[in-house]
Structure formats: structure tokens, C-alpha cells
Amino acid sequence: MASIRLQFEIPGKMKTWSLGLIGVGLVALIFGMITKGFSTDEHEQVHFWGTLMYNTIFWTLICNASMFFICVTTLAMGGWQQSFRRIPEAISTLVPIFGSITFAVLLYVVLSDKHHIYHWLDKSAVAKDPILTGKSGFLNVKFFIIWTTLAIGFWSFLGWRMRQLSNEADIAPMDHESGTKFIFRNTVRAALFTVWFALTVGSTVPWLWMMSIDAHWYSTMYSWYTFASTFVSGLSLIALWLIYMKNKGYMELSNQEHLHDLGKFMFAFSIFWTYLWFSQYMLIWYANIPEETVYFKHRVQGPYKGIFFLNLIINFLCPLLILMKRSAKRNYTLVTFMAVLIIFGHWIDFYQMVMGSLMKESVELGWLDFGILSFFVGMMIFFVGRALASKPLIPKYHPFLKESVIHTV
Amino acid sequence: MAKKKFVVGCFDDEAVLFPAVKKVRTAGYKIHDVYTPFAVHGLDHAMGLRETSLHTAGFIYGIAGTTTALSCISWIFTKDWPLNIGGKPHFALPAWIPITFELTVLFAAVGMVLTFCYISQLAPFVKKHHFHARSTDDLFVMVIECTEKTNAEDLKAFLAANGAVETDIQIAEEGWWLGRYDKDEMRYENKQTVAA
Numbered sequence: 001m002a003s004i005r006l007q008f009e010i011p012g013k014m015k016t017w018s019l020g021l022i023g024v025g026l027v028a029l030i031f032g033m034i035t036k037g038f039s040t041d042e043h044e045q046v047h048f049w050g051t052l053m054y055n056t057i058f059w060t061l062i063c064n065a066s067m068f069f070i071c072v073t074t075l076a077m078g079g080w081q082q083s084f085r086r087i088p089e090a091i092s093t094l095v096p097i098f099g100s101i102t103f104a105v106l107l108y109v110v111l112s113d114k115h116h117i118y119h120w121l122d123k124s125a126v127a128k129d130p131i132l133t134g135k136s137g138f139l140n141v142k143f144f145i146i147w148t149t150l151a152i153g154f155w156s157f158l159g160w161r162m163r164q165l166s167n168e169a170d171i172a173p174m175d176h177e178s179g180t181k182f183i184f185r186n187t188v189r190a191a192l193f194t195v196w197f198a199l200t201v202g203s204t205v206p207w208l209w210m211m212s213i214d215a216h217w218y219s220t221m222y223s224w225y226t227f228a229s230t231f232v233s234g235l236s237l238i239a240l241w242l243i244y245m246k247n248k249g250y251m252e253l254s255n256q257e258h259l260h261d262l263g264k265f266m267f268a269f270s271i272f273w274t275y276l277w278f279s280q281y282m283l284i285w286y287a288n289i290p291e292e293t294v295y296f297k298h299r300v301q302g303p304y305k306g307i308f309f310l311n312l313i314i315n316f317l318c319p320l321l322i323l324m325k326r327s328a329k330r331n332y333t334l335v336t337f338m339a340v341l342i343i344f345g346h347w348i349d350f351y352q353m354v355m356g357s358l359m360k361e362s363v364e365l366g367w368l369d370f371g372i373l374s375f376f377v378g379m380m381i382f383f384v385g386r387a388l389a390s391k392p393l394i395p396k397y398h399p400f401l402k403e404s405v406i407h408t409v
Numbered sequence: 410m411a412k413k414k415f416v417v418g419c420f421d422d423e424a425v426l427f428p429a430v431k432k433v434r435t436a437g438y439k440i441h442d443v444y445t446p447f448a449v450h451g452l453d454h455a456m457g458l459r460e461t462s463l464h465t466a467g468f469i470y471g472i473a474g475t476t477t478a479l480s481c482i483s484w485i486f487t488k489d490w491p492l493n494i495g496g497k498p499h500f501a502l503p504a505w506i507p508i509t510f511e512l513t514v515l516f517a518a519v520g521m522v523l524t525f526c527y528i529s530q531l532a533p534f535v536k537k538h539h540f541h542a543r544s545t546d547d548l549f550v551m552v553i554e555c556t557e558k559t560n561a562e563d564l565k566a567f568l569a570a571n572g573a574v575e576t577d578i579q580i581a582e583e584g585w586w587l588g589r590y591d592k593d594e595m596r597y598e599n600k601q602t603v604a605a
Contacts, residue, residue, distance in 0.1 A: 282503045288495070324468070326460075408451065 004252050006392040010385045011248065018382035025375020032368045046116045046358050049109055051368050053117070054354035056102040057209055058230070058347055059376045060095065060152070061201060065234025067092035067159040068197050071190035077183075079403025080261060082395060083253035087241045089166060090387035091234075092159045097383060098376070099152035106148055106209065110141050117358060119215040131216050139212050147208060151200040158193040165189055169395035179399035201227050213357045217295045221280040226353075228276050232269035232315075233346040235262060236339035241384065243336050250393055253405050256330045260409045263329030266342060270319035273346075277312070298360045299352060307352045307363060314345030347373065413583050414555040415441060417540045418568035418576045419548045423449060425572035426549045430455045432571055433553065438564065441552040441583070444544035463528070467521045474516025478509040530585040538581040548575075554583075 036048035066088035073081045081088075115122035119132075120139040126132040132139070165186055174182055206226035211218065219225075239262045245251040284292045299308045318341055328334045351365065395401060420426040426443070430452070433440060440456055486492065487499045497504065530537060544550040551568070555561055555578075565576040 278503075278506060282506065285503050286495075286497075326464070 004394060005250055006394060006396070008245075008250060008385075008388045008393055010389050014381060014385055018378045018385065021374045021378025022382065023378075025371055025373075025378055028368060028371020029375060032371065036368070042116050043359070045114070047364060048368065049105070049114060049117060050355050050358040051372055052105045053109065053209075054350045055369075055372045055376055056098065056105050057354075058233075058350040059380065060098040060102045061226070061230035062234040062237055062343075062346075063091050063094040063098055063380070064155050064159075064197075064201065065231045066238060067095065067155070067162065067193060068201075068231065069234060069238065070162060071193045071197070074186050074190040075194060079400035080258060080407040081404065082398050082401045083404040083407075084238075084242050084245075084251055084258060085166070085395060085398075086388065086391060086393050087245065087251075088238050089163050089391075090384045091237060091241065091380075092163070093387040094380060094383050095152070095159055096156040097379070099156060103148060103152055107145065110144055118212055120212060129216075135215070138208075139215065144208060147204065151205050154196045155193075155200070158189065158196055162186075162189050162193060166395055166398075167391070169398035169401075170392050171397065173397045174399055183399060201230070210353055213354065214295055216291060219280055219284075219292075219295070221276055225273070225276040225280060228269060228273035229346045229349055232266060232273055233343045235265045235269060236342040237380075238262060239266065239335055240339045240343075243332050243339075245388075245393070246332070253394060253401075257407045257409050258404070259332065259335055260326070260329045261407075263323055263335050263338075266335075266338065267319055267323040267329070270315060270323070270342065274312075274316040274320075277316070295357075299356050302360065303363050304352050304356045307348060307365075308356075311345060311349050311352065314341055315349065318345075411583060412580055414561065415540065415579050415581060415583075416553045416555060416559075416561050416564045416568070416576065417579055418551045418553070418565075418571075418573035419541055419543070420551065420572060421548060421574050422572070423549065426551070427452075427455055429568070429571040429573070430551065433551070433568070436567065438559070439554045439556070441554040444540060444550040444552070446545060446547055446549070449549075463521060463525060466524050467517045470520030471513045471517035473520075474513040475509055477516070478512035479505065482508065532585070535585045535587055536590055537585050538583075540579060540581070541575075 032048050032051070036044040039045060070081070070085060070088050070092070109117055110121065113121050115125070118139075120126055120135065121141070126136055137143075165182075168182060201223070203223045206223040207218075210226065211222045239259065242251060242254060242259065242262065246254065281296065284296060298304060319338060322328055322334065323338055328338075351369065355363075355365075418429070420429060426449075430440070430443065434457060443452060443456060445452065482505045483500065486501070491499045494501070494504075526532060540552050541548055541550045551573075553559075553564060553568075555564075561578050565578065568576045
């Protein structure tokens with residue numbers, strides 16, 4: 001392994017680009033804050049805080065999906081991901097950073113009583129409304145803040161524990177006994193994260209953060225839907241970084257075989273997302289109960305119609321038809337294209353999930369959305385680059401590394 | 410029934426088999442097939458087999474299933490026998506998707522299994538010549554097809570030099586046939602005479 005480059009040096013171009021994107025984003029953020037965020041017009045306020053909400057939540061969850069990827073592959077005793085596992089690890093270091101931004105935004109929204117975003121914040125309305133009164137044990141400020149703190153805190157903490165353990169694979173070769181012990185400890189920590197992930201991303205957190213915008217409406221499919229959305233985008237993000245690193249001449253041990261498996265994951269979870277999309281839609285469409293159809297009314301028949309169906313084309317038809325072929329999943333250009341498309345598609349999906357409920361009358365997708373997006377993309381590139389440079393790129397002494405090197409599909 | 414002449418080489422180790430396959434191919438012999446007791450990873454690449462088209466067939470069967478379901482249901486519910494179900498429109502696409510999905514899967518699955526059986530020459534009552542009984546137990550059996558230019562004795566020696574533990578020459582039916590082993594195999598001039 002003499003020719004393997006373990007140390008990532010951040011290229012100057014990457015630094016310039018990430019700082020440039022962050023700069024553009026900050027300008028949009030400050031301008032938006034002045035013209036919208038703190039304006040007296042409630043519509044503008046909702047626009048600004050809603051935009052911040054879906055962007056922060058989206059980016060936190062897709063970075064968290066990276067850690068989930070490591071944990072589930074660890075639990076499944078997977079060996080193939082070891083040669084590039086430092087990439088999802090680096091992406092998951094963003095969880096505390098993006099998590100605190102999300103926390104700050106949500107805390108502001110809840111504490112400044114923005115009941116145009118969360119209707120359940122309005123105490124007099126809740127008192128008069130038997131449905132909201134019934135939900136008030138779950139939808140209240142105290143529980144919201146505590147649960148959000150716990151969720152982000154434990155994602156960060158358990159993810160950090162997982163990354164700490166991974167560092168041990170850089171120190172010294174392991175014999176059979178210490179290797180077995182190492183794998184067992186990995187399994188335990190991965191299981192802890194996965195359980196917490198299921199209790200938060202898999203159920204409560206999307207209800208609390210996003211579904212409660214439509215305070216009366218509920219769907220048991222919603223959290224799974226959100227999870228599928230973020231997991232497939234997270235996988236796309238991992239694939240993008242892997243391809244970038246390969247282009248720069250790093251990650252020598254990863255090749256088309258690993259890309260093929262990532263492509264399969266992207267394909268499979270695009271289909272899984274569609275399955276949930278359809279299940280949620282079909283049941284509500286079939287039952288046709290007004291209190292349920294209210295969610296889809298302005299999305300299917302209102303101004304969000306275009307985005308709603310564009311969403312289905314980008315996130316279902318394109319992955320289905322383009323990623324189906326084996327040769328497509330092994331093609332660096334095509335996977336790059338599809339990864340960007342999928343991330344964009346699910347960003348748009350989050351847009352319509354949040355803004356479709358906040359601003360039902362019109363679609364105002366514009367400079368603010370793309371400005372905030374560029375802020376997060378810039379932050380992501382900057383911090384993932386730094387995290388990659390801070391550690392050896394390959395866990396040299398990981399017991400399963402050889403399995404990854406000889407991996408064939 | 411087209412009978413052909415084959416040279417058979419048996420190997421008892423994967424690690425010997427792989428270089429032998431490579432050498433036989435570079436020497437220009439035509440490998441009929443390699444029979445192994447279990448699936449050997451990478452052997453298809455070593456033998457230079459082309460990528461299977463089974464998945465393309467599967468895609469076509471799937472599309473056929475989708476088309477069948479959609480055209481059938483839409484014809485029945487809009488033209489042949491329109492029913493008012495819960496006040497839904499006659500062309501109620503979302504309600505048809507589960508059935509369309511199921512038929513797509515059914516067509517693709519059944520079609521692919523049958524196609525796989527056909528290209529692997531597997532069917533009830535159908536027989537195929539076994540080049541060596543132990544290929545289902547612990548031997549890797551490489552079968553090389555002879556052309557008129559092939560010197561079978563040289564080839565046998567070549568295989569033995571490359572690690573074959575047993576070699577012999579067989580004249581056998583190459584494809585499948587409908588019939589019985591005992592009756593049909595009797596007609597071969599040299600039935601399973603394994604030279605040690």
C-alpha cells in the first residue's frame with residue numbers, strides 16, 4: 001500500500017468555491033433577513049423563515065443519513081464500504097454544525113410565537129380546537145424544544161462515538177482477537193445510533209418539525225417518506241464525494257464496483273421513496289376525506305401542481321429509467337449527473353413539503369431559496385473538505401478492508 | 410442430436426483451474442463449458458463469457474406486464490363495463506397502479522425464470538450429457554470442444570501439464586434431448602471411460 005495517498009490536501013479551487021458559495025448565501029441571507037425576515041408583513045416573514053426551515057432541515061437530515069449509512073452497513077457486517085467509509089464519516093461531521101443552525105432557526109420560530117408557521121403555537125386557537133387540544137401533549141413548545149435538543153444532540157454524540165471508534169483502525173494492525181472485539185464494539189455503537197435514528201428520523205422528528213405545519217393533518221407515512229427522501233439524497237452526496245475524490249486521484253482502493261453498489265442504493269431508495277409517495281397519495285385519494293385531502297388539494301390542483309409532478313419525474317422516472325442499467329451505475333459521468341439530479345429533486349421535494357403548506361396561494365421559488373441553498377452547499381463543501389483532510393483517507397488496519405479491496409459486483 | 414468430440418479435463422482446485430482456463434484460452438482452444446460444484450466467483454470473466462442479456466429480457470417482460478395491465482384495466486373500466494366506484498372517475502389511474510405493479514413483477518419474474526431455464530437447458534423430462542459425475546460433488550470439469558484441427562491427445566497432455574487430475578476424450582451430445590439416459594447414452598461409442 002505504498003502508493004496509496006492517505007492525506008487529503010484541500011485544493012485551492014475547492015476553498016475558493018466553497019467560500020464563494022457561502023458568501024453568496026450570506027448576502028442572500030442578510031438581504032432576505034432585512035427585507036423579509038424582520039419585515040412587518042407576515043407573508044414575507046413566513047416566506048423567509050419557511051425557506052430557512054426546509055433548507056436547514058434538509059441539509060441536517062441528509063448529512064445525518066451518511067452516519068446512518070455507516071451504521072446500517074456496519075450492522076449488516078458489510079465490508080465493501082470500508083475503502084471509502086471516511087467520506088460518509090466526513091459528511092456526518094456536519095450534523096452538529098447544521099444541527100445547531102436548524103436548532104437556532106426552529107428555536108426562533110417557536111419562541112417568537114410564529115403561529116403562521118406552526119398553527120399549534122397559537123394558544124387561543126388550540127383551546128378552541130378539540131383536534132389541536134388532543135394533540136397538545138405532543139405539539140407544545142416545551143416538548144418541541146426538548147425533543148429537538150435530544151434528537152440533534154444524540155445524532156451528534158452517537159455519530160461522534162462511531163467516528164472515534166473508526167480512528168482505532170488507523171493505529172496498528174489487529175490480530176484476530178482484537179479485530180473481533182473491534183467489530184463487536186462497532187456493532188454496539190452502530191446499533192445505538194440506529195435505534196435513536198429510528199426513534200427520531202424514522203418517526204417523531206419529521207412529524208414535529210414539518211408535518212405539524214399542517215397542524216390538523218397527519219399521515220403515518222410522513223416520516224418514512226422524509227427518511228427515504230433524505231437517505232437517497234445522502235447516498236447521492238456520498239457518491240458525488242467519492243467521484244470527486246477519485247477525480248483528484250485519491251481513494252485508490254475504491255473503484256467502479258463500489259460505485260455500482262452506491263448506484264444500486266440510489267436506484268433502490270428512489271423506488272422506495274416512490275413507494276411511500278404513492279402509498280401516501282393513493283390512500284388519501286381513495287378515501288377522499290376532506291380533512292386528509294386538504295394536504296394534497298393545493299399541491300395537485302393548486303399552484304404547486306408543476307413542482308409536485310416535476311418531483312415525481314425527477315425522483316422516480318429519471319432514476320428508474322437512467323439508473324436501471326448496470327453500465328449506467330458503473331459510469332462515473334452518469335452517476336454524477338443522477339446524484340446531482342436526485343439531490344436537487346429531493347430539495348425541491350422538501351420545498352413543496354414545507355412551503356406548499358406555508359404559502360398555499362403562490363409559488364415563490366426564487367433568489368432566496370437558491371441563495372440559502374448555495375450557503376448550505378458552500379458550508380458542506382468547506383467542512384467536508386476539512387474533515388477529510390483531518391484524518392487518513394483509508395482505515396488502513398480495519399479488519400474488513402481487504403473485503404472492500406477485492407469487492408466485485 | 411448433434412454429437413461432437415470433446416476433451417475433458419478435471420481439476421480439484423480452483424486455484425489451479427483459473428490459470429489453466431487462461432492458458433487454454435490463450436492457446437486458442439474453444440472452451441465448451443466449465444462445470445463446477447458451486448458458483449465460482451470471477452470464472453465467467455476468466456472464460457471470457459459475455460454479459461448475460463437476461464436482465465434485458467426481464468425489462469421487456471416487465472414492460473409487457475405494465476402494458477397488459479394498463480390496457481386491460483383501462484379498456485374494461487372505461488369502454489367495456491364502466492362502473493361508478495365511490496364516485497371516482499372511470500379512468501382512475503391511482504387505483505390501478507398496485508395491480509399494474511403486480512402484473513409487471515409477475516411477468517418479469519415468471520418470464521425471467523422460464524428464459525433462464527431455456528438458456529440453461531433446464532426443463533422437466535429433458536436430459537443432458539454429464540461429462541463427469543463428480544462435477545456435482547468436488548471436481549471442476551473443463552470441457553473443450555474439438556475442431557478438425559484439434560489434436561486431442563496433445564490437448565490431453567496440455568491439460569494434464571496444467572494441473573488436470575483426470576483427462577479423457579468423449580464423443581457426446583452437446584445440447585439437451587427428450588428421452589432417457591440409459592437408452593440414449595448407450596449409443597455413445599465411449600461412455601464415461603475416465604482414464605486415470
